[in-house]
Amino acid sequence: xxxxxxxxxxxxxxxxxxxxxxSLATASKAINGVSQVRAETRQKVLDAAAALxxxxxxxxxxxNSATTGTIGMLTQDLDNRFVLPVLLGAEDAFGAGxxxxxxxxxxxxxxxxxxxxxxxxxxxxDGLLVVGRTTNPRPSITAGLSIPVVxxxxxxxxxxxxxxxxxxxxxxxxAVEHLLSRGRRRIxxxxxxxxxxxxxxxxxxxxxRMREEGLSLVGGTGLFGPWGExxxxxxxxxxxxxxxxxxxxxxxxxxxxxGALDQLRESALSVPDDVAVMGFDNWDVLAEEARPPxxxxxxxxxxxxxxxxxxxxxxxxxxxxxxxxLGSVRVVPRESTGSWTL
Amino acid sequence: xxxxxxxxxxxxxxxxxxxxxxSLATASKAINGVSQVRAETRQKVLDAAAALxxxxxxxxxxxNSATTGTIGMLTQDLDNRFVLPVLLGAEDAFGAGxxxxxxxxxxxxxxxxxxxxxxxxxxxxDGLLVVGRTTNPRPSITAGLSIPVVxxxxxxxxxxxxxxxxxxxxxxxxAVEHLLSRGRRRIxxxxxxxxxxxxxxxxxxxxxRMREEGLSLVGGTGLFGPWGExxxxxxxxxxxxxxxxxxxxxxxxxxxxxGALDQLRESALSVPDDVAVMGFDNWDVLAEEARPPxxxxxxxxxxxxxxxxxxxxxxxxxxxxxxxxLGSVRVVPRESTGSWTL
DNA sequence: TTGTATGCGTTATCAG
DNA sequence: CTGATAACGCATACAA
Numbered sequence: 080x081x082x083x084x085x086x087x088x089x090x091x092x093x094x095x096x097x098x099x100x101x102s103l104a105t106a107s108k109a110i111n112g113v114s115q116v117r118a119e120t121r122q123k124v125l126d127a128a129a130a131l132x133x134x135x136x137x138x139x140x141x142x143n144s145a146t147t148g149t150i151g152m153l154t155q156d157l158d159n160r161f162v163l164p165v166l167l168g169a170e171d172a173f174g175a176g177x178x179x180x181x182x183x184x185x186x187x188x189x190x191x192x193x194x195x196x197x198x199x200x201x202x203x204x205d206g207l208l209v210v211g212r213t214t215n216p217r218p219s220i221t222a223g224l225s226i227p228v229v230x231x232x233x234x235x236x237x238x239x240x241x242x243x244x245x246x247x248x249x250x251x252x253x254a255v256e257h258l259l260s261r262g263r264r265r266i267x268x269x270x271x272x273x274x275x276x277x278x279x280x281x282x283x284x285x286x287x288r289m290r291e292e293g294l295s296l297v298g299g300t301g302l303f304g305p306w307g308e309x310x311x312x313x314x315x316x317x318x319x320x321x322x323x324x325x326x327x328x329x330x331x332x333x334x335x336x337x338g339a340l341d342q343l344r345e346s347a348l349s350v351p352d353d354v355a356v357m358g359f360d361n362w363d364v365l366a367e368e369a370r371p372p373x374x375x376x377x378x379x380x381x382x383x384x385x386x387x388x389x390x391x392x393x394x395x396x397x398x399x400x401x402x403x404x405l406g407s408v409r410v411v412p413r414e415s416t417g418s419w420t421l
Numbered sequence: 422x423x424x425x426x427x428x429x430x431x432x433x434x435x436x437x438x439x440x441x442x443x444s445l446a447t448a449s450k451a452i453n454g455v456s457q458v459r460a461e462t463r464q465k466v467l468d469a470a471a472a473l474x475x476x477x478x479x480x481x482x483x484x485n486s487a488t489t490g491t492i493g494m495l496t497q498d499l500d501n502r503f504v505l506p507v508l509l510g511a512e513d514a515f516g517a518g519x520x521x522x523x524x525x526x527x528x529x530x531x532x533x534x535x536x537x538x539x540x541x542x543x544x545x546x547d548g549l550l551v552v553g554r555t556t557n558p559r560p561s562i563t564a565g566l567s568i569p570v571v572x573x574x575x576x577x578x579x580x581x582x583x584x585x586x587x588x589x590x591x592x593x594x595x596a597v598e599h600l601l602s603r604g605r606r607r608i609x610x611x612x613x614x615x616x617x618x619x620x621x622x623x624x625x626x627x628x629x630r631m632r633e634e635g636l637s638l639v640g641g642t643g644l645f646g647p648w649g650e651x652x653x654x655x656x657x658x659x660x661x662x663x664x665x666x667x668x669x670x671x672x673x674x675x676x677x678x679x680g681a682l683d684q685l686r687e688s689a690l691s692v693p694d695d696v697a698v699m700g701f702d703n704w705d706v707l708a709e710e711a712r713p714p715x716x717x718x719x720x721x722x723x724x725x726x727x728x729x730x731x732x733x734x735x736x737x738x739x740x741x742x743x744x745x746x747l748g749s750v751r752v753v754p755r756e757s758t759g760s761w762t763l
Numbered sequence: 764t765t766g767t768a769t770g771c772g773t774t775a776t777c778a779g
Numbered sequence: 780c781t782g783a784t785a786a787c788g789c790a791t792a793c794a795a
Contacts, residue, residue, distance in 0.1 A: 091772055102782045107774060114775095115780060134543045138480040138489070139772030143787040147480070152524075157509050160502070167499050170526050174537070179544060182494075182522045184512050195516070201476045202521060308710040334706065341712075368650040368676065370683075433788055444766045449790060456791090457764060481788035485771040 090131040099127035110135075141203070148178050150391060151199035153192065155233070156212040157184040160362070161380060165210055165231050168384025176392065178205070187212060196220060206395045208387060209235075214244050214277045227394035231387040232380070234403045241394070243387040245378045246405035247277045251284025254329050254357060254376055257410045259292065261418070263327035263355050267297040269314045269339060270331040271306040278303065278331050281359060285329060297325045306331070311338020319346045326354055327416075333358035333365040336373055340415070344370070355416040371414035378408050432473040441469035452477075483545070490520050492733060493541035495534065497575070498554040499526040502704070503722060507552055507573050510726025518734065520547070529554060538562060548737045550729060551577075556586050556619045569736035573729040574722070576745045583736070585729040587720045588747035589619050593626025596671050596699060596718055599752045601634065603760075605669035605697050609639040611656045611681060612673040613648040620645065620673050623701060627671060639667045648673070653680020661688050668696055669758075675700035675707040678715055682757070686712070697758040713756035720750050 096106035101120060108114045109124035116124075127133075141147040152169060154162050173180055183199055185192035199207065206226050211217050211233020219237035221228045227241075234242030258266055268285050271278045282300050289295055298318060304310035311330060315338065318325060328343075330336035336358030340350060348354050350371060358366065361377040383406040390400065438448035443462060450456045451466035458466075469475075483489040494511060496504050515522055525541055527534035541549065548568050553559050553575020561579035563570045569583075576584030600608055610627050613620045624642050631637055640660060646652035653672060657680065660667060670685075672678035678700030685692055692698050692713060700708065703719040725748040732742065 089772095093772075103773085104775085104783075105781055108781085111774080117780060120780085136484075136772050137544055138483040139787090140774075141480040141787095142478075142484065142772080142789095143774060149523075157512065158505065163500065163505060166524075167526065170499065170524060174525070174540075179540065180524045181491075182508075182512060182524045183516070184509065198516075198521065202479055334710070338710075364676065368680075431788095434790095435788075445789080446767075446791075447765055450765090453790080459764060462764080478788050481771090482790080483771095484773095484788080485790060 151204035154210040164380035165384035168381035169388040172385045172388035229391040247280035248284035251281040252288040255288040266327040273303040308338035311335035312342040315339045315342035333362045374416040493546035496552040506722035507726035510723035511730040514727045514730035571733040589622035590626035592750045593623040594630040597630040608669040615645040650680035653677035654684040657681045657684035716758040
């Protein structure tokens with residue numbers, strides 16, 4: 080690849096035109112495929128461009144084209160395992176086209192977020208992808224901006240904005256559906272921090288599905304606690320000691336589920352024979368190495384990021400949209416909910 | 422923030438000059454603090470700029486300044502928990518200045534990497550940060566490039582390049598040092614995949630430190646296996662069954678350590694009373710929720726990313742450097758290696 | 764100290 | 780179909 084050598088004198092369109100023996104204007108048209116150019120001359124230009132490994136200067140281009148071929152990704156907290164897949168999906172979607180991604184992280188600081196926003200704006204990005212840290216709705220930044228903004232993971236509080244967030248409610252429903260299909264009917268829901276909408280939505284969906292079967296969650300819908308294995312263990316222990324019968328533990332996250340699995344083993348309860356266990360997020364490192372491997376709900380965050388990015392591209396193109404789009408999710412069955420087909 | 426409104430007619434330097442009642446050139450000089458401008462007029466210009474919330478168009482600027490204020494971050498595999506902290510540190514270092522980060526991911530595909538590289542080059546980035554997926558040396562891409570390149574995490578194979586990678590050898594040494602300080606002398610090293618230099622370096626450092634005390638690793642230096650809890654359990658089980666005495670298990674990763682902890686509990690061995698356990702990477706989610714909380718070696722990846730970014734900025738400024746810089750690491754003590762001060 | 768004029772690399776608008 | 784030429788927004792030698 081000689082194209083790499085762009086030292087002092089990067090080859091310009093003028094060079095190409097000269098080598099091709101045409102005018103600058105013609106060279107431009109030939110390369111951009113716009114306007115009518117004789118096939119023969121176009122080929123001459125293209126050959127010359129290839130020979131010189133010409134790459135158009137994006138700055139010169141951006142100077143009078145209103146669009147810059149760059150979008151900004153404003154993350155609230157990069158140090159978060161949920162934003163990574165989103166980022167990946169977005170990068171993927173953009174990478175396919177010609178737009179590239181300018182990254183800026185706010186470190187969970189709203190002052191800093193504003194700073195980063197202004198920097199992105201100063202760089203003249205064509206659009207903005209705002210990636211939240213949780214699925215809790217977040218303040219809109221769209222007001223006064225002249226470029227399109229799409230919110231991912233954390234939806235905007237303003238319904239006029241366009242947001243993409245995973246369907247936690249349906250995740251709860253599907254999880255219960257899965258457990259029911261395995262013949263479980265006495266299901267408890269060990270949940271995380273109730274200040275997270277994800278926690279509330281998941282249990283709401285689960286409870287709804289149970290109700291449709293004339294059932295209700297063992298222990299109720301209020302088993303909230305800190306996300307993390309510790310609470311998974313403690314809560315499981317309480318359930319066992321309470322003497323209440325249950326044949327499945329649905330846990331608000333894979334971490335909680337790992338704690339539950341641990342505690343069940345200590346209580347000499349067999350998984351999945353005595354109790355089925357499942358989690359949410361399908362965090363491979365935890366789920367696949369669990370004993371037994373853990374059934375979990377895949378939130379499809381990468382797909383979410385990709386969709387958001389594609390929609391942003393469309394919005395930049397002029398097709399705007401609004402509202403909250405719910406990303407689909409699916410159960411990934413593993414051994415922890417095996418057997419018992421009823 | 423009115424600065425956000427850059428619609429069709431973003432305010433230009435000409436507007437500022439006009440409002441300030443000076444010429445375009447003077448306005449430029451006043452704002453860039455270059456050349457001699459009367460303090461009074463400068464203030465007039467600055468005021469005008471503020472009033473119009475003027476933001477210089479980076480494209481116009483880049484057109485004739487040889488530098489673009491943008492660096493490219495080329496990651497081999499974004500979907501990797503080790504690159505995230507590196508990315509964070511780099512973003513941090515750049516965010517402090519005025520340069521911003523263009524992200525491109527290669528999806529572990531060398532063809533795609535080349536593609537992304539060319540895209541970054543086409544965008545005229547001032548420098549390149551190449552972030553690897555492992556600490557294994559990787560092919561250099563510096564040849565023929567006219568911009569500085571810094572390698573992070575995975576060092577370049579070419580010693581003429583500048584690379585930043587964590588000091589895994591010292592990590593091994595420090596781990597043993599820590600265990601020795603807790604009075605342990607019969608230490609086994611359960612390791613990960615030997616195709617990773619990280620695995621080999623860590624055990625080499627550990628063995629070296631043991632040798633200095635006239636000791637050697639229980640079970641030798643060859644207890645390699647797949648990274649992951651499963652191997653941690655299996656290997657621990659073998660060690661227990663072998664009847665060999667040991668009072669500490671040093672594990673090549675936190676995942677391995679988690680497996681070891683699990684297995685020890687099943688074998689009715691107490692941690693840390695009977696056996697101390699520690700890991701590497703200090704992955705909070707695993708280490709803090711372990712039973713008991715796991716001592717681990719923090720690899721300081723964020724700092725590594727920050728250093729690399731700073732060095733890249735310097736290189737862009739003209740101060741080049743070469744060689745492999747080893748990032749410092751440190752032990753984070755938790756309960757799993759408590760008590761036993763000897 | 765300030766202003767004028769020119770160039771950076773492209774695209775777009777006209778004439779030829 | 781092709782070629783001058785004027786923008787785009789800013790920096791900068793050079794002139795005043």
